[in-house]
Amino acid sequence: MCQTARKEIGEGTTGRSNNIIQVQRLCKSYGETRALESVSFAVCNGEVFGYLGPNGAGKTTTVNILCDLIERDAGEVIICGLDIERDPVAVKKRIGVVPEESNLYPELSCRRNLEYLAELYGLSRAVRRKKANDLLETFDLTDKGAAPFRALSRGMKRRLTVAAALLHSPEVVFLDEPTAGLDVPSARALRRLIQTINRGGTTVFLTTHNLAEAEALCNRVLILVKGHVVTEGTAAEIRQRVEKARTLSVVLSGEVAEGSLLEACPAIHSASSTEGTWHLEVTDTHAAVAQIVSFAEQQGVRVSEIGTATTSLEDAFVTILKDSGEEREVGP
Numbered sequence: 001m002c003q004t005a006r007k008e009i010g011e012g013t014t015g016r017s018n019n020i021i022q023v024q025r026l027c028k029s030y031g032e033t034r035a036l037e038s039v040s041f042a043v044c045n046g047e048v049f050g051y052l053g054p055n056g057a058g059k060t061t062t063v064n065i066l067c068d069l070i071e072r073d074a075g076e077v078i079i080c081g082l083d084i085e086r087d088p089v090a091v092k093k094r095i096g097v098v099p100e101e102s103n104l105y106p107e108l109s110c111r112r113n114l115e116y117l118a119e120l121y122g123l124s125r126a127v128r129r130k131k132a133n134d135l136l137e138t139f140d141l142t143d144k145g146a147a148p149f150r151a152l153s154r155g156m157k158r159r160l161t162v163a164a165a166l167l168h169s170p171e172v173v174f175l176d177e178p179t180a181g182l183d184v185p186s187a188r189a190l191r192r193l194i195q196t197i198n199r200g201g202t203t204v205f206l207t208t209h210n211l212a213e214a215e216a217l218c219n220r221v222l223i224l225v226k227g228h229v230v231t232e233g234t235a236a237e238i239r240q241r242v243e244k245a246r247t248l249s250v251v252l253s254g255e256v257a258e259g260s261l262l263e264a265c266p267a268i269h270s271a272s273s274t275e276g277t278w279h280l281e282v283t284d285t286h287a288a289v290a291q292i293v294s295f296a297e298q299q300g301v302r303v304s305e306i307g308t309a310t311t312s313l314e315d316a317f318v319t320i321l322k323d324s325g326e327e328r329e330v331g332p
Helices: 001-011 059-065 086-092 110-120 127-140 154-165 186-200 211-217 235-242 259-266 285-297 315-323
Strands: 019-030 032-044 046-050 074-079 097-098 172-176 203-207 220-225 228-233 246-252 268-274 277-284 303-307
Touching: 019 203, 032 203, 032 220, 032 228, 046 211, 059 074, 059 172, 059 203, 059 285, 097 154, 110 127, 110 154, 110 220, 127 154, 154 172, 154 303, 172 315, 186 211, 203 211, 211 259, 220 235, 220 315, 228 235, 228 303, 235 315, 246 285, 246 315, 259 285, 259 303, 268 285, 277 285, 285 303
Parallel strands: 046 203, 046 220, 097 172, 172 203
Antiparallel strands: 019 032, 019 074, 220 228, 246 277, 246 303, 268 277
């Protein structure tokens, strides 16, 4: 699994070739509700891994188990080569967590929040001061160092929360809906910071409802529905798996009957027209184009334009939900 992913992210940003997270047959129930049912996956060292699914799919439960915040019913979790059941403290020293709602202290200044958390991690006074200053500079918050956390804008609060998760230089950072509720400039700035963190060698485990964000940031994604893994791979791979037909947009210069078009072009699955433009669902793009051109010549009409439409990760996600009986409105 990680062999393929590593070709896309580049070899060894931190010099390791093994999986940094390994989850096998993870199960969790809340009373009669099965939140996770035999969930297995692996995250490669140095990648951005997207963990996606609709509300109630089990994403937060999974993250809470991986961060040792709740106990699992069954299954195995290995992070950074350590069994989370046998070495929970050692695992926590190697991970950083950015929850959807910030866990920083509103009355403390930005710098004091960072220094206090660094103290909890056991860093010396000199190191924690340097760490705080470096992170404030990296996250463009130096001029807010003396400001109380509660006085920051929402975007600044998210940036400081991410900075706090990096104080101890974790190997893996868990980001839960990092850009939720942010305006466009703040969300874009935070996405750039996530890419910077990852380029520095930190593996990123990302949960988000923003499918465009996942497509832009993640090397691979996993889609979870009703506590089950339904698909996993690159965005391109997932799009291809659910793409039953490709869409062509064709402009013909003359009158064409739908029935004759479908009869002459077996590669076309369905057809509809709007103001001279035909929208065609095709099973084989190359064959369909050849058949359309041949048909046009026989009918004495001209092919003025042919275009294709690419399925997005969001389109694929919606299709997967429909197929699993979980159709609903999704998006940012």
